[in-house]
Amino acid sequence: MPERKKVYVTRELPEDAMKLLKSKFNVEVWQGEMPPPKSVLKEKVQEIDGLICLLTERIDREIIDAAGTQFHGISQVAVGFDNIDVDAATEKGIYVTNTPGVLTETTADYAFALLMAVARRIAEADKYVKSGRWKVPWGLTMLLGQDIWGKTIGIVGMGRIGSAVARRAKGMNMKILYYDVIRNEKAEKELGAEYVDLETLLKESDFVTIHVPLTSSTRHLINEERLRLMKKTACLINTSRGPVVDEKALYKALKEGWIWAAGLDVWEKEPTDPNNPLLKLDNVTASPHIASGSIATRTRMAIMAVENMTAILEGKVPPNLVNKEVLKVRPPSS
Ligand code: GLV
Numbered sequence: 001m002p003e004r005k006k007v008y009v010t011r012e013l014p015e016d017a018m019k020l021l022k023s024k025f026n027v028e029v030w031q032g033e034m035p036p037p038k039s040v041l042k043e044k045v046q047e048i049d050g051l052i053c054l055l056t057e058r059i060d061r062e063i064i065d066a067a068g069t070q071f072h073g074i075s076q077v078a079v080g081f082d083n084i085d086v087d088a089a090t091e092k093g094i095y096v097t098n099t100p101g102v103l104t105e106t107t108a109d110y111a112f113a114l115l116m117a118v119a120r121r122i123a124e125a126d127k128y129v130k131s132g133r134w135k136v137p138w139g140l141t142m143l144l145g146q147d148i149w150g151k152t153i154g155i156v157g158m159g160r161i162g163s164a165v166a167r168r169a170k171g172m173n174m175k176i177l178y179y180d181v182i183r184n185e186k187a188e189k190e191l192g193a194e195y196v197d198l199e200t201l202l203k204e205s206d207f208v209t210i211h212v213p214l215t216s217s218t219r220h221l222i223n224e225e226r227l228r229l230m231k232k233t234a235c236l237i238n239t240s241r242g243p244v245v246d247e248k249a250l251y252k253a254l255k256e257g258w259i260w261a262a263g264l265d266v267w268e269k270e271p272t273d274p275n276n277p278l279l280k281l282d283n284v285t286a287s288p289h290i291a292s293g294s295i296a297t298r299t300r301m302a303i304m305a306v307e308n309m310t311a312i313l314e315g316k317v318p319p320n321l322v323n324k325e326v327l328k329v330r331p332p333s334s
Contacts, residue, residue, distance in 0.1 A: 005049040005313045010036055010057050013077070017302035021052070024310055042066040049073075050309045055080060056270070061088040072330075073312035077305040078292075079103055079161075080241060081322055082214040090323045093330030097308035097320045100160065102300040103292035108164030110291035111239040114263035115153075115207055118235045120145040121261075123285045146206065146233060146260065149173055154205030156221070157212035157240065158184040158193065165209055166191045177201045180212075202229040207237065214241035224249035228258055235261045239291040242267040251277050254284060265291050 007025040011032075012018070021027050028048075030036040035056040045051065045067035053059060055078040064085060073095035074084060081098050089096050117123055121143050128134055128143065136142065153169045155162045155178040166176050166187055176193040178184070179201045187193040198221075202208060208230065212218045222236070222245040230236070236259060238245050247268045253259045261283040267276070270289055278284050292301065304320065311318035315333035 013302040014299040075309040106297040118263040151206040154201035162211035209237040227253040
């Protein structure tokens with residue numbers, strides 16, 4: 001019997017995924033809550049055939065250069081893959097996969113939940129009651145928020161997740177504006193979404209929600225100049241990647257009232273510093289990058305990552321190959 005291929009996993013996966021993986025490969029798992037240090041990854045890639053990793057691992061050129069010729073693939077348990085130097089992997093014939101689709105609805109649920117929480121100040125209300133500050137039985141002006149029903153939502157990035165958010169917005173009778181580098185005619189036809197430039201979207205939306213990948217052209221896409229275009233009553237929701245928003249500029253915008261509030265699931269640095277001034281603001285609702293975090297979805301993501309890895313190591317084209325050009329460098333079955 002040929003020797004089983006070796007897969008290194010950078011964190012324990014849900015049980016079903018782990019069982020499936022272990023039924024096929026020799027598996028080693030990094031035993032720690034924190035990501036493995038770079039030195040460990042550099043050493044491991046010299047002898048393993050595949051790596052299953054999370055978005056917290058920076059798989060840069062140095063790690064990829066250290067890989068032996070047997071090293072065949074990186075299977076990321078996430079849809080975003082800005083932590084991986086995909087160009088370096090492609091040059092070396094290393095397949096890179098992600099987990100799109102399975103987390104779309106869960107992430108959109110969360111983005112919309114955050115939007116509603118921010119608009120109606122749910123996190124503040126919770127603290128208000130629990131801290132014993134609720135004294136007046138019912139206050140006509142107590143913790144007043146913004147309406148959602150029938151308002152305008154501006155979706156930055158109308159891909160899978162943006163479209164799923166738009167479907168929820170349609171249910172709330174919202175006017176849907178969107179901006180993307182490519183038009184989404186399906187969303188226009190089916191959801192009545194209107195394609196506008198980013199400036200128009202920012203000026204006209206009551207809610208701006210971000211659903212773009214992090215790339216060199218989306219880094220600090222929402223900067224001081226653009227925040228200044230938004231309505232004073234607007235809410236900004238970010239469940240994509242933290243560096244898409246310039247946090248320093250956002251702090252000024254929230255502190256000085258250029259915009260009304262923000263809901264942030266993602267941060268320029270994760271975990272964000274407990275002293276991040278944004279965390280001191282009542283008009284910020286914060287969470288620790290959990291938008292895709294339902295029990296069922298995280299299991300599906302892990303299983304998908306295992307299936308991608310299995311296809312790679314069986315010499316097939318994996319279902320969610322990110323770097324299709326790699327097929328020329330290392331054709332399947334080689
Ligand atoms: C989570 O942020 C993901 O990219 O899947």
